[in-house]
Amino acid sequence: MSTSTEIDNGLPLDMTIFGGMGDLAMRKLLPALYMAYLHGNLPASTRILSTGRQDYDRAAYLAFIEEHSRSFISGDNFNEKSWAGFLDLLVYVKVDVATAPVFDTLRDVSRDGAQRVFYLATAPSLFTMICDKLAATGLVDANARVVLEKPLGRDLASAVEINEAVGKHFAESQIYRIDHYxxxxxxxxxxxxxxxxxxxxxxxxxxxxxxxxxxxxxxxxxxxxxxxxxxxxxxxxxxxxxxxxxxxxxxxxxxxxxxxxxxxxxxxxxxxxxxxxxxxxxxxxxxxxxxxxxxxxxxxxxxxxxxxxxxxxxxxxxxxxxxxxxxxxxxxxxxxxxxxxxxxxxxxxxxxxxxxxxxxxxxxxxxxxxxxxxxxxxxxxxxxxxxxxxxxxxxxxxxxxxxxxxxxxxxxxxxxAEAYERLLIDVVRGRLTHFMxxxxxxxxxxxxxxxxxxxxxxxxxxxxxxxxxxxxxxxxxxxxxxxxxxxx
The missing domain is CATH 3.30.360.10 (Dihydrodipicolinate Reductase; domain 2)
Structure with missing residues (x-):
């Protein structure tokens, strides 16, 4: 469902997945982004930045993706040439969310003027810390968007606390609370x-x-x-x-x-x-x-x-x-x-x-x-x-x-399209209708x-x-x- 508020700003896209080596990223997010890429629904200049604590060089990172994510793409949709092109979009960034004072390694690879999307595929207890450090690192601007995975809190008080903490750095129009249903x-x-x-x-x-x-x-x-x-x-x-x-x-x-x-x-x-x-x-x-x-x-x-x-x-x-x-x-x-x-x-x-x-x-x-x-x-x-x-x-x-x-x-x-693919495209295009x-x-x-x-x-x-x-x-x-x- 398109809306009159759809945003197409023509900017290159830097999508950062916190928890980028986790189960959700491997099973759902990367396969969904591959399908979006396969069908031409990502901006021409797109990069997907996966964060993790491991000491991976690029070869080790791509081997991990091959082992843990490729099998979640159906054979009918898999294409060797397209897969190779998709892998070219991927960048591994070593970030220890809990211990890093700021995300300097992420700042070093982020492009000035890019549309930044931060997907928080982590435990909700880390949402506040991540958003605070993104802002302290200078990575949050008027074009940035943040995607929050469920569950958002375990009760009303914790949900309000997370909303207020994220809202200090992102306007409501920049926050995408995702429910894949x-x-x-x-x-x-x-x-x-x-x-x-x-x-x-x-x-x-x-x-x-x-x-x-x-x-x-x-x-x-x-x-x-x-x-x-x-x-x-x-x-x-x-x-x-x-x-x-x-x-x-x-x-x-x-x-x-x-x-x-x-x-x-x-x-x-x-x-x-x-x-x-x-x-x-x-x-x-x-x-x-x-x-x-x-x-x-x-x-x-x-x-x-x-x-x-x-x-x-x-x-x-x-x-x-x-x-x-x-x-x-x-x-x-x-x-x-x-x-x-x-x-x-x-x-x-x-x-x-x-x-x-x-x-x-x-x-x-x-x-x-x-x-x-x-x-x-x-x-x-x-x-x-x-x-x-x-x-x-x-x-x-x-x-x-x-x-x-x-x-x-x-x-x-x-x-x-599968649910995550459709919603990720909505995030990239600035459609908020199907987010809470x-x-x-x-x-x-x-x-x-x-x-x-x-x-x-x-x-x-x-x-x-x-x-x-x-x-x-x-x-x-x-x-x-x-x-x-x-x-x-």
Missing amino acids: LGKETVQNLMVLRFGNSILEPLWRAPNIASVQITVAEEVGVGSRAGFYDSAGAMRDMVQNHLMQLLCIVAMEPPTSLSPDAVRDEKLKVLRSLRRMGLADIARDTVRGQYSRGVSGNQEAKGYHEESNVPADSHTETFVALRAHIDTWRWSKVPFYLRTGKRMARRSSKIVIEFANPPFPLFPETPGGVANRLVIELQPEEAIKLQIFAKQPGSGMLMQQVALNLDLQSAFAQRR RRDELEAAWEWVEPIINGWETLGEKPHAYAAGSWGPPESFALLARDGFGWVE
Whole structure:
């Protein structure tokens, strides 16, 4: 989605990746930048500076890239000549963020007059230090941009602290708080689906919609992230950012334009309209879970307590389900069910809009009382399905549910960029629409933090669920008491 505020200043680009030798850079950032380079979406004069503490010469650095990053580029997209050209853009800069008084080695290789983008693919605890040292080294100017990876803080106070520290050196228009879910094609398509189709917009409200489900299910466990994950949990790692952003796009009012602030203003209104939960609400409307030993992908899977770096007495949740309400005219009495978890039955992210049944049951044999549904699948496939009823062939008026399917991958001839590639191009071109504004981030924490604190006050352990399942039974009961069920 282009905007009227898109910036194309024609400057050469110096993109610096702090944490440039880390897992995120190898798996996501460098492959995404390679794809942007391959398709001509980087400025002609681009350099990608990777920082690290190792004593690498150029040969050792490129060997590391070959070993750890090249395999994340699909064979269909890999081209030896293009790969060699991309490697020519890469520069290794030895920088020990924690001990260097200033980033003199980075200053020495930075080009005067270049568009500087600083991507902070590090622990959030280093964000303040990095920004302070960038400013002290003289590398922050009016054209500079900084990209902040999630999670941005672990509570409201730490998020405010980081925002204020970064804001001392970068204006809000220079700060890109990245959430890769906002780079997914289907998520961006939600805006067009909602506001570009007159058949849907009049129905997108109560009482036409009975409920909304948002699921982000992961088949994998915590793996090598256990050390970080155990201090965060599913609420901080997934709900506070990914699911909150999806909720905002589903529930927002039409913006006055497609400018970044117009869109983000409407998302902020949703966050501020979320009904706050007290202890009784938390006990009734939230479910925490933690996976135990089970079978995932036809293989035996460890329980959470068996993962490396997980304390034996950990009560960290790997699953969250909750019921939320948005107190506006559009969404009055419409429950929003959010669910996310590790080691679930399969990888699946989807949004389900369940429409209300007709006011009079002309066809009493409606199978299972299931209403019409709009199912928006985000991953692993990207598709939109409208589930309606049709008459079964034969005598009588028996109904059967059928689906009108739109496979977005086959509907368009254009290549579909991955989320990080699309968002990195947005950063280079100065597009802020698909990045969180400071007040958005803090409003999300204001709603999430009391729930986390409430769990601690209630002192309840997470409910166990077997790896390879769809979560604890309590999450199904959460919907069943309202007459709904999770759509798998």
